[in-house]
Amino acid sequence: MAFKNSPPTGQVNVTSSLAPLNAxxxxxxxxxxxxxxxxYAAQPVFAIDSCSAFEMSxxxxxxxxxxxxxxxxLDVNSGVVAATAAQIESFTLTQSSGPKCSPxxxxxxxxxxxxxxxxxxxSLVPVTIDFTGCSTSSKFTVIIALSANGGASNTTVAVRxxxx
Numbered sequence: 001m002a003f004k005n006s007p008p009t010g011q012v013n014v015t016s017s018l019a020p021l022n023a024x025x026x027x028x029x030x031x032x033x034x035x036x037x038x039x040y041a042a043q044p045v046f047a048i049d050s051c052s053a054f055e056m057s058x059x060x061x062x063x064x065x066x067x068x069x070x071x072x073x074l075d076v077n078s079g080v081v082a083a084t085a086a087q088i089e090s091f092t093l094t095q096s097s098g099p100k101c102s103p104x105x106x107x108x109x110x111x112x113x114x115x116x117x118x119x120x121x122x123s124l125v126p127v128t129i130d131f132t133g134c135s136t137s138s139k140f141t142v143i144i145a146l147s148a149n150g151g152a153s154n155t156t157v158a159v160r161x162x163x164x
Contacts, residue, residue: 055079056086056117058144058157061124063164068132069106070164074125076146078117083148086114090145091127096161098138103131103164117148131164139163 061075076088089111093103107128114123131138142159 055081056083056146056148056153056155058088058146060142060159060162065128067134067164068130070129070131072127072129074127074144075122076114076117076125077122078119078148080119082119083114083117083153085150086117086123086146086148088112088114088125088144089147089154090143092143093129093140093162094143096139096141099135101131101134101138103129103134103140105129111147129164134164136163 056077056079058074058076060072062073063070064073065071074088074091076086078086091105091110093105095101105127108125112125114125117123140162142162144157144159145154146157147154
């Protein structure tokens with residue numbers, strides 16, 4: 001089943017009318033299969049309990065500053081619903097290529113609380129990283145773990161091939 005727009009939270013009821021394969025329109029155990037009590041009116045088929053459309057995301061909006069205090073600004077987006085008690089649970093760098101080095105995150109400490117991000121809005125978060133000893137050819141995979149709504153909503157974003 002696909003929705004054109006995100007369904008509302010709560011229960012979504014699905015109804016359908018079925019075309020009979022025979023001419024019997026009565027609710028009888030002796031009628032040929034399939035048996036329909038009404039061939040014209042849509043009948044409840046099933047119900048789906050939908051959850052909130054949590055689509056929180058993050059990206060690296062900019063990178064500025066010297067090698068020993070490089071500031072990567074994260075753009076954390078709430079998605080189509082407000083993200084209450086939003087936070088960045090973790091931010092990790094894993095080297096994927098280049099001469100081996102060990103960058104360190106100086107600020108902020110994680111988890112980092114972002115508060116409430118309204119629906120369809122963003123919060124910019126500066127992350128300062130010391131890349132001392134890293135080559136300009138070094139590349140990293142960044143993993144950003146996000147949570148909101150009391151921990152009920154979680155997502156992890158991977159950003160690959162990032163240079164300092």
